[in-house]
Amino acid sequence: MPCLNEAETLAICIKKAQSFFTTYKVDGEIVIADNGSTDGSIEIAKSLNTKVIHAEKKGYGSALKAGITASKGTYIIIGDADDSYDFGNLMPYLKKLRDGFDLVMGNRFKGGIEKDAMPFLHKYLGNPVLSFIGRLFFKIKIGDFHCGLRGFSKAAYNKMSLKTSGMEFASEMVVKSKLNSLSITEVPTTLKKDGRTRPPHLNTWSDGWRHLRFLMLYAPNWLFLYPGIVLALIGLILSTVLVIQPLKIDGLTLDVHTLLYASSFLLVGFQFIIFYGLTKIFAVENELLPKSNRYNKLFKIINLERGLVIGFIALSIGLFLSLRGLSVWSDTNYGTLDASTTLRLIIPAITLLQLGIQTILFSLFFSVLGLKK
Template sequence: MTAMVELSIVMPCLNEAETLATCIRKAQGYLNRSGVSGEVLIADNGSTDGSQDIAAELGARVVDVAEKGYGNALMGGIRVARGTYVIMGDADDSYDFSNLDPFVAELRKGADVVMGNRFKGGIEPGAMPPLHRYLGNPVLSAIGKLFFKAPVGDFHCGLRGFRREAILAIRLHTSGMEFASEIVVKSCLSGLRFAEVPTTLKKDGRSRPPHLRSWRDGWRHLRFLLIYSPRWLFLYPGLAALAVGLVATLALLVGPVKIGSAGFDVGTMLYTAAFAVLGYQAVLFSVMVKLFAAREGLLPMSPKYRQLIERFSIERGLVLGVVIFVAGIIVALLQLLRWGSVGFGALDTAQNIRTAIPAVLGMVLGFQTIMFSMFAGVLSIPTTNAGTPTPAPKKTADNPALVA
């Protein structure tokens, strides 16, 4: 049966009785007109308005998905779809299921993921709220391009097609609205080939409010993008903070610094040292998140990053941590000896703090390195129930950049 079906048109459904029949008829009309061997599959997520009966009466295939959530509904449909290709879209009559030729054409050419672009195809007046059209979608799409090199201009278009086996292979996990972002993000990270085609968006045909909540779901998408990019969430800010903190601390170690009318001394030095500690923590967090995510199959690990991690060992990390920690101890001991040379009496306060800060900084950074090395060792222990890693990303003509 699977070999006979080229395309599955999957629609998630939760109480879409007003518009479901229209969407099904358009999809069936497309299959009849184009001659594409396909099926219309409704992934019902617990409708109570008779949507299931409407779909069944029209000859669509209905799959009941008990787990609530947009992502759960779609994955439930994708898993049981019989087609080589899947085109997914909302059942609210906002997308044109009667014109899927561009999607099928790109899939047949070899694309793994084909995204619709509503900004190129046309947005009917009132179809997209101004907040989404001029702020939400452009900002999130720009972040997606920056973080993941996503070759798409409409990151959150709900009408998209993909090769079913390719999407199943990247192991999608999210159950809610973040699912739309996860498809794009993990496809980019796994090196899948993208294509983009214009599509239209019109005002949906429902009388009830949409399930989408602008600010809540917008934040959930943004949060997802940040969490799935440890480089931008932890590594880059951490490296910047570490560099600024260390450079400023070293500059003030020599003596007070004056810039214009402003003077900086040991008080500032204390804060710059703290800034360096925070930056170092963020850098270590980025590595730990990457290791954990790769271990659980949540994120792929690029070949360069994997090679770097393989060169690192618990022992090397421990040695580095001990060296940094001992350096801090040595500075502290020298300060103690200097204090003893004056009979443990009063010392110059500014100079005393200027020496103590590097000692404390060395001990803190060294201890953090030791603890990180041990934790990284825990993550590297092979277990029988560890998740199968997502395949390492590969370079393609459409995705030349790899993310670490």
């Protein structure tokens, strides 16, 4: 149990857990992961014969990591010490763990949420939206990403290699379990109004943003790759059409001004894709994301030499079109040009020059980040 000034409810939580051990004849221990309590929580925990661990760093995740590391059990169940969860009813978790599941999540929406137990925004906006994003990004079939009561094996925890220290630790545990191909299931869990008189430590907006930020950073395909592909395709198709001739739609004429925007779409989309590649390498090589067969294939498809060749080809075509545009200008004795005709040469030329330079720089940086590989 993570603990930061939980003197009002800590004793009842400990006693419920002890009752569970006795009732179901479970050989277990209770670990209180203290995060700097000053209200007598430590003394309460010690008086009830629990193991007290002092987390050196502040934060929900830091406290849990300290407690989990110090625990000796084959299976570990974590839960808040605010008496909102029933520690006397942990058998569904233990049964699933004994059945071989690596991570067992509680689902408060299936088990029941007592009136006023969960703030309105958390119940109808924050939790459902973040859980939906988690399911969409990582294809995890659970309904409650942020349930504070969950169980896992110590062996599975060691495979997760969790890094975060704050409230996003809850999301990281689920995501890392999926990325490491660990088995995940859920059980219905009831949530009742906590027994504290003070406000909760959870901050709706800042902690919600930390969860969302984590989900986005650990899914670079959704953050960079998919938007980049969409932008690049729109830009490429529209640019190709407009280079050939103006596009007329129901009396609306799209000409070189639209071509300029279309080429910008292509460039921005390409930059998104580049950022995806660089983020992926950085995350994997720094052990934030696990290596996969797809990652290993990436270095076979993309390498420095191939990138340099493609980059110089784009540069050469861009330079050729630029010289062609200069030739058209010279034919007019460097006088006034027809903007529509000239820009159909110049815009693709500038776009290819930029794409060529970006490809070369990306290839060089890609190879530097992949040196460890």
